Amino acid sequence: AQTVTQSQPEMSVQEAETVTLSCTYDTSESDYYLFWYKQPPSRQMILVIRQEAYKQQNATENRFSVNFQKAAKSFSLKISDSQLGDAAMYFCAYMDTGRRALTFGSGTRLQVQP
Amino acid sequence: DTAVSQTPKYLVTQMGNDKSIKCEQNLGHDTMYWYKQDSKKFLKIMFSYNNKELIINETVPNRFSPKSPDKAHLNLHINSLELGDSAVYFCASSQILGQAGSGRGTTDTQYFGPGTRLTVL
Numbered sequence: 104a105q106t107v108t109q110s111q112p113e114m115s116v117q118e119a120e121t122v123t124l125s126c127t128y129d130t131s132e133s134d135y136y137l138f139w140y141k142q143p144p145s146r147q148m149i150l151v152i153r154q155e156a157y158k159q160q161n162a163t164e165n166r167f168s169v170n171f172q173k174a175a176k177s178f179s180l181k182i183s184d185s186q187l188g189d190a191a192m193y194f195c196a197y198m199d200t201g202r203r204a205l206t207f208g209s210g211t212r213l214q215v216q217p
Numbered sequence: 218d219t220a221v222s223q224t225p226k227y228l229v230t231q232m233g234n235d236k237s238i239k240c241e242q243n244l245g246h247d248t249m250y251w252y253k254q255d256s257k258k259f260l261k262i263m264f265s266y267n268n269k270e271l272i273i274n275e276t277v278p279n280r281f282s283p284k285s286p287d288k289a290h291l292n293l294h295i296n297s298l299e300l301g302d303s304a305v306y307f308c309a310s311s312q313i314l315g316q317a318g319s320g321r322g323t324t325d326t327q328y329f330g331p332g333t334r335l336t337v338l
Contacts (some may be wrong), residue, residue, distance in 0.1 A: 203273075210258050
């Protein structure tokens with residue numbers, strides 16, 4: 104079974120600084136997707152970024168970028184120029200094209216200090 | 218326009234009651250899901266439907282019964298509610314290009330509803 108591990112329950116960053124959230128996963132599949140979702144206090148699940156496993160290029164979305172290391176099964180999220188609105192729970196998630204259901208990590212709570 | 222909507226957003230009920238949560242998506246997607254988020258924020262898949270066909274049915278008590286009247290709607294009915302059912306339930310949808318369950322095709326991103334916080338007293 105696939106598993107997703109987020110080893111940092113909480114992280115803190117100063118406004119305008121950069122922070123990296125870690126995620127590792129375990130799978131025997133070769134075709135899959137990885138996602139980062141953000142859950143602010145409003146509890147809405149918001150997609151931050153997505154990566155297809157077959158793409159070697161790391162995905163980027165404005166201030167958000169990933170470091171995808173397929174051999175190491177690592178998928179970290181880098182947030183640049185952190186803003187107060189980035190404060191939230193961040194979930195790493197895995198999905199393979201066979202089962203098509205998200206497997207989530209336990210989440211990392213990010214605090215942004217003014 | 219809300220892409221994925223759920224009703225109600227909050228549900229407080231007594232043990233033993235039967236309740237339903239409704240989900241609707243206006244994204245034209247062909248696949249819908251139910252996820253459960255427990256008190257420790259852990260999210261887990263419960264069910265998924267593709268074109269009204271049940272695709273994923275995780276180890277969930279029989280008291281939980283999903284129903285999909287059409288591609289745009291997926292409801293969750295819960296019988297004989299228990300204290301342990303207290304959680305946030307999320308509906309999500311995505312578009313699968315290709316045949317579900319075949320391993321072929323391309324899966325698009327899942328978009329989530331706002332969640333329903335269920336409290337069983």
